[in-house]
Amino acid sequence: MVLHGVTLVPAAGEVLYDLEVRIDASGLTQLGGEPLTAWQFPWAACRDVRVGASGADAQIALSFGALRYRWEVPAEGIDGGVTRLEKVLHDVAGARAMVRGIRSARRRR
Numbered sequence: 001m002v003l004h005g006v007t008l009v010p011a012a013g014e015v016l017y018d019l020e021v022r023i024d025a026s027g028l029t030q031l032g033g034e035p036l037t038a039w040q041f042p043w044a045a046c047r048d049v050r051v052g053a054s055g056a057d058a059q060i061a062l063s064f065g066a067l068r069y070r071w072e073v074p075a076e077g078i079d080g081g082v083t084r085l086e087k088v089l090h091d092v093a094g095a096r097a098m099v100r101g102i103r104s105a106r107r108r109r
Contacts, residue, residue: 001088005077006030011068021060021071023085025092028062030071041069043093051089052098058082059098060089 003021008030019032027042043049047063056075061068078085089095 001085002079003071003073003077003085005074006032007072009070009072011070019071021073023088023092028060028093046093049089049093049095050098051086051095053082053086056082058085060085060095061098062093 001023003023006019006021008016008019016033019030022029022031025043027040027044027046029041030039031037041062041064045064048061050059050061052059054072058073058075058078060071060073063069073085075082086095086097
């Protein structure tokens, strides 16, 4: 699966725009930046892979090493839509749904 127009919002570092993200059975590959660079995230090295919808758009999050990464994917960049992305990530990486509002849920206890 190939995603277009993706934005990387890392836990630390610079936000990167207009990336291409490729997802397959071996991992997630991010292509983009200046100069053009490819970053590979093999599923075997990733933890807590999550995927979720934010309106019509999608978000992918995972931990790799000591850092948390989050990609924002516009709906028009997803061939087959958010539902297909969720299924693909569940099948290849065991991705779970993104938890929303967990901070406020903890405060209510």
